[in-house]
Amino acid sequence: MPANPVHPRALDYASSFLPGVIPQEAELTAGVIIEPGRRYGFFTDTTLCIGCKACEVACKEWNLLPADDLKLRGHSYDNTGDLGAMTWRHVHFIEHIDNKAGGRVTEMAPFQSNWLMMSDVCKHCSPAPCLEACPTGALFRTEFDTVVVQQDICNGCAYCQPACPFGVVEVGREDGKAHKCTLCYDRLKGGLEPACAKSCPTDSIQFGELSDLHERAHRRVALLHEQGVTTAYLYGVPDAPRETPGHGEGLRELNAFFLLTAPPETYNLPRAPSRPANRTGPGLATGLGMMAALAAAAIGLFAAGKNGRG
Amino acid sequence: MRQSAIRSGVLPNPPPLAGAKREETARPGNSDHGAVEIPTYYDLPALKQSFYGWKVSTYILIAGIAGSSQILAAVAEFTDAQANQNVIRNARYIALGGSVVGAALLIIDLHTPTRFYNMLRIFRPTSPMSIGSYVLTSFGALSALLAAAQLRRDLGGGPSGFDTLARAAQIPAAVTGAAMSTYTGALLAATSTPLWAAMPKLLPASFGASAMASAAAALSLLTAGGSEQERLHRVELIASAVELLLVAMLPGKLRDKGIKTRIGVAPVLVAGAAPLLHQIAEAVERPRSNRADDLAAQTRRAVRFGKASAVAVLAGAFLLRHLVLRAGNESAKRPRDHFRFSRPR
Numbered sequence: 001m002p003a004n005p006v007h008p009r010a011l012d013y014a015s016s017f018l019p020g021v022i023p024q025e026a027e028l029t030a031g032v033i034i035e036p037g038r039r040y041g042f043f044t045d046t047t048l049c050i051g052c053k054a055c056e057v058a059c060k061e062w063n064l065l066p067a068d069d070l071k072l073r074g075h076s077y078d079n080t081g082d083l084g085a086m087t088w089r090h091v092h093f094i095e096h097i098d099n100k101a102g103g104r105v106t107e108m109a110p111f112q113s114n115w116l117m118m119s120d121v122c123k124h125c126s127p128a129p130c131l132e133a134c135p136t137g138a139l140f141r142t143e144f145d146t147v148v149v150q151q152d153i154c155n156g157c158a159y160c161q162p163a164c165p166f167g168v169v170e171v172g173r174e175d176g177k178a179h180k181c182t183l184c185y186d187r188l189k190g191g192l193e194p195a196c197a198k199s200c201p202t203d204s205i206q207f208g209e210l211s212d213l214h215e216r217a218h219r220r221v222a223l224l225h226e227q228g229v230t231t232a233y234l235y236g237v238p239d240a241p242r243e244t245p246g247h248g249e250g251l252r253e254l255n256a257f258f259l260l261t262a263p264p265e266t267y268n269l270p271r272a273p274s275r276p277a278n279r280t281g282p283g284l285a286t287g288l289g290m291m292a293a294l295a296a297a298a299i300g301l302f303a304a305g306k307n308g309r310g
Numbered sequence: 311m312r313q314s315a316i317r318s319g320v321l322p323n324p325p326p327l328a329g330a331k332r333e334e335t336a337r338p339g340n341s342d343h344g345a346v347e348i349p350t351y352y353d354l355p356a357l358k359q360s361f362y363g364w365k366v367s368t369y370i371l372i373a374g375i376a377g378s379s380q381i382l383a384a385v386a387e388f389t390d391a392q393a394n395q396n397v398i399r400n401a402r403y404i405a406l407g408g409s410v411v412g413a414a415l416l417i418i419d420l421h422t423p424t425r426f427y428n429m430l431r432i433f434r435p436t437s438p439m440s441i442g443s444y445v446l447t448s449f450g451a452l453s454a455l456l457a458a459a460q461l462r463r464d465l466g467g468g469p470s471g472f473d474t475l476a477r478a479a480q481i482p483a484a485v486t487g488a489a490m491s492t493y494t495g496a497l498l499a500a501t502s503t504p505l506w507a508a509m510p511k512l513l514p515a516s517f518g519a520s521a522m523a524s525a526a527a528a529l530s531l532l533t534a535g536g537s538e539q540e541r542l543h544r545v546e547l548i549a550s551a552v553e554l555l556l557v558a559m560l561p562g563k564l565r566d567k568g569i570k571t572r573i574g575v576a577p578v579l580v581a582g583a584a585p586l587l588h589q590i591a592e593a594v595e596r597p598r599s600n601r602a603d604d605l606a607a608q609t610r611r612a613v614r615f616g617k618a619s620a621v622a623v624l625a626g627a628f629l630l631r632h633l634v635l636r637a638g639n640e641s642a643k644r645p646r647d648h649f650r651f652s653r654p655r
Binding site: 075078081082084092094129132133134135136137138153154155156157158159161162163164165166167168169170171173175176177242243244245248249263265266267268269270271272273274276277279280282283284286287288289290291292294295297298299301302303 | 348349350352354355357358359360361362378381382384386388390394420421423424425426428429431432434435436438439440488489491492495496497499500501502503506507510511513514515517518522541544545548642645648649652654655
């Protein structure tokens, strides 16, 4: 009996048996070395998406998330509906079937102008509204500049849920804690690229260092414009178009940014969401000012009644 | 058809630039008839609504009553402690009771209540919930100290070192009480829920005015009558008038920011007008007669009006918070409210 019993056919591929784990597998699969202290994120190029949903499946498998309901929602091939506590990748499908005059389209511009498909994910914003809202410190910024919820600290106050301007993070009814995409924090620590990026067959989802991704994305947009796709633009980068930047007052940028070819609202994304924490200071100041004014009025009313009526 | 277009080499005009407004044809599920310019993704929500319900609206009311009670206790103590003994006593007990019940409501509302203490794990100045956790804790501690001193006084204890220490705690209690009355408004506004985010100053201000009115109303219900109740009624009147003014401004503010979800402020306005009606009723009653038995009946009626007005103020305060909460959750489900609110400025 051999010490390591192996099926005879597997011996054909003996070189697959490695002595150990590849230390930086991301270098092979994504061309990026993962080191703490650098900024990482996603560049999702929707013109390359084929709607296969490998990203959804890989995410669920790696993170051991429960499956979604398998019923059809009637929204094209979208069967997830939206991101949530147990769904961290969600593919959008938009079909431009009619030509606005009620007839069928007979001519198309290049690159899927009649099919819009996009893999939605947590944007890992800088600064992150969910992180700024969290009172327990469960949400924190990792050494890879991503945003993660620590499951052993969260007490389910659910304040991060309305804070997110993209409707991503949600408190799970099943376990009472907040959940969202971790950008595969555990894989990053092991030198592996995130599961969705690895499984994407067309490299629509690209993982890498933010500066590299920005460069790549700008080059891609220029190429698309040359090829006639003049509607292509970047959403979530610092120098995004003024009309549809993907970040508004106070939000600097999104670590997971997108290349889109239609208005953001078509993909269920807001044009320029603002940073909620910008409203904390003015809100508290106004409230306290109001109470001070009312207290002064109360002093006046109590002091006036003091003389003459015992 | 597709193949022939590509083979013939004919390319149609590309779709208009991403930023340009374009006509959106009516699609099934297009429920918002007013805004044809903004597309949506099958009318599906673009945000998650909060899980906040009656427990949170009740907490906001109780926190306001407790907090503003300490403000009134401080006002009463430092203008004329002797003449306002009932107000001070009731205020201090309400403040402690409100802190305890309020904290219990919040803990029950957590989705993992066993870890409630994690609220004090860090201090995050960007988060009104973090600020509020510390406000609640310190207000509760100060109120406990003041209630203990009050209890000692009620049980016959004379002036002592403890009494002086407690009296010094009244001002910090009033300051944290002011925070208790309004931080919840800032908490709602510091989210992405369009209806709340549209009113970052109006919401805390209206909650604060409503808190002062409800504290005065609650205290007046517990005070038997006489000059103390008179003073409380006057505070209730002024605070309610401010609250009415601010609540009346809510629909206009929402319209300006592009929020189509309505709050339905009518019941709040009606309930908040109660003290005004009470004053008018009193003014009408007063010159009627000078006979002794008529005066007694008039006093009884005045007391009943006063109590009814106070109950109405409390009901209106709860309605304000609950309706704002429900309307906010509604607006989070409407993608166009969020898209209109998030346009670049």
